[in-house]
Amino acid sequence: MSPAFHELHWARDIEVSEYLMPSSLEEALAMLAQRQGKARVIAGGTDVVPELRRRDYQAETLVDISRLPDMDGIAQEGGDIVMGPLVTHAQAADSDLIQKKAGALAAGCLAVGSPQIRNVATLGGNLVSGQPAADASVPLLALEAQVTIASGEGERQVPLREFFVSVGETVLDPGREILTQIRFPALGEGQGSSYQRLSKRKALTLPMLVCAVVVSADAAEGVINNAAVALGPVAPVPFRESQTEAFLAGAKASREILVQAAETATAQCTPRDSLLRGSCDYRQEMVKVLVRRGLASALRQAGCTLD
Numbered sequence: 381m382s383p384a385f386h387e388l389h390w391a392r393d394i395e396v397s398e399y400l401m402p403s404s405l406e407e408a409l410a411m412l413a414q415r416q417g418k419a420r421v422i423a424g425g426t427d428v429v430p431e432l433r434r435r436d437y438q439a440e441t442l443v444d445i446s447r448l449p450d451m452d453g454i455a456q457e458g459g460d461i462v463m464g465p466l467v468t469h470a471q472a473a474d475s476d477l478i479q480k481k482a483g484a485l486a487a488g489c490l491a492v493g494s495p496q497i498r499n500v501a502t503l504g505g506n507l508v509s510g511q512p513a514a515d516a517s518v519p520l521l522a523l524e525a526q527v528t529i530a531s532g533e534g535e536r537q538v539p540l541r542e543f544f545v546s547v548g549e550t551v552l553d554p555g556r557e558i559l560t561q562i563r564f565p566a567l568g569e570g571q572g573s574s575y576q577r578l579s580k581r582k583a584l585t586l587p588m589l590v591c592a593v594v595v596s597a598d599a600a601e602g603v604i605n606n607a608a609v610a611l612g613p614v615a616p617v618p619f620r621e622s623q624t625e626a627f628l629a630g631a632k633a634s635r636e637i638l639v640q641a642a643e644t645a646t647a648q649c650t651p652r653d654s655l656l657r658g659s660c661d662y663r664q665e666m667v668k669v670l671v672r673r674g675l676a677s678a679l680r681q682a683g684c685t686l687d
């Protein structure tokens with residue numbers, strides 16, 4: 381291990397015997413395969429380091445992927461936005477492309493932690509950490525994102541709807557696999573998105589609730605073609621509220637419809653009573669507010685006027 385690793389202040393209290401810096405994806409995957417589940421990927425380290433300190437899990441080896449080439453790009457390919465897993469929250473929030481074609485994601489990324497955290501925390505890490513209210517994961521779920529996962533055996537594509545398993549757990553095996561790409565359809569004419577976040581203060585705080593909405597509408601007719609409503613933390617994983625989505629598909633866009641949609645969403649959510657995040661009753665009331673506000677904002681972007 382590099383002697384410099386021992387000099388890093390955050391390396392105190394962490395019992396790893398190797399810190400590896402691969403220079404290619406192939407090398408990184410081979411390092412993971414050789415260590416047969418005893419290694420762990422580290423990207424920005426903002427989750428891994430506190431987790432190792434808390435002894436949430438153990439890793440004999442850390443494989444640092446932060447210097448892998450071609451993993452931090454944001455580009456449009458045809459109708460899709462394609463992002464590398466090492467894109468940081470600061471990069472996504474600042475990107476013109478993300479602001480214009482995936483506004484909810486830009487807003488979610490801007491809400492993360494503090495500038496210091498946003499500058500190093502990656503979108504890949506946010507997804508793989510599998511937290512139900514993660515500020516990039518929830519909008520990516522509403523945007524119908526899919527991820528590419530690579531291992532020594534090859535690659536697979538997984539829609540985010542099938543990616544999250546439980547709190548802190550996804551279908552990705554963190555000791556053997558690497559998330560290599562995030563892809564979702566770019567929003568265009570007749571579409572809009574919004575990100576709403578309820579927290580006790582603006583920076584460095586756990587969200588009590590987050591809500592990401594993406595809509596497609598026929599503005600001339602005032603009809604909602606379809607809507608995606610993602611919420612957190614109201615279940616063990618970032619949550620798509622399918623009953624509200626079904627209720628809105630084909631509905632006339634009006635304030636009354638948004639109130640009914642918000643009631644439907646609340647009926648499906650059972651947030652836990654939490655000392656940190658508020659009571660179930662309070663958060664159920666606030667689901668109504670965030671869903672209604674999110675839909676109204678996204679529909680206005682899609683060109684609809686609400687009477």
Ligand SMILES: Cc1cc2nc3c(=O)[nH]c(=O)nc-3n(C[C@H](O)[C@H](O)[C@H](O)COP(=O)(O)OP(=O)(O)OC[C@H]3O[C@@H](n4cnc5c(N)ncnc54)[C@H](O)[C@@H]3O)c2cc1C
Pocket residue numbers: 420421422423424425426427428429430445465466491492493494497500501502503504505506507508509513514515516552554557558559560584585
């Ligand atoms: C002070 C503080 C404030 C925070 N505030 C927020 C907040 O407001 N909102 C929020 O959502 N989060 C917040 N977080 C959590 C954290 O910053 C995010 O989840 C972040 O996106 C994690 O990314 P990372 O690059 O640091 O991941 P890491 O810590 O490097 O890794 C996280 C997990 O993902 C795995 N991993 C990382 N990249 C890959 C990959 N490409 N392929 C496979 N596995 C991978 C790691 O093995 C690990 O299991 C905060 C954290 C701190 C310390």
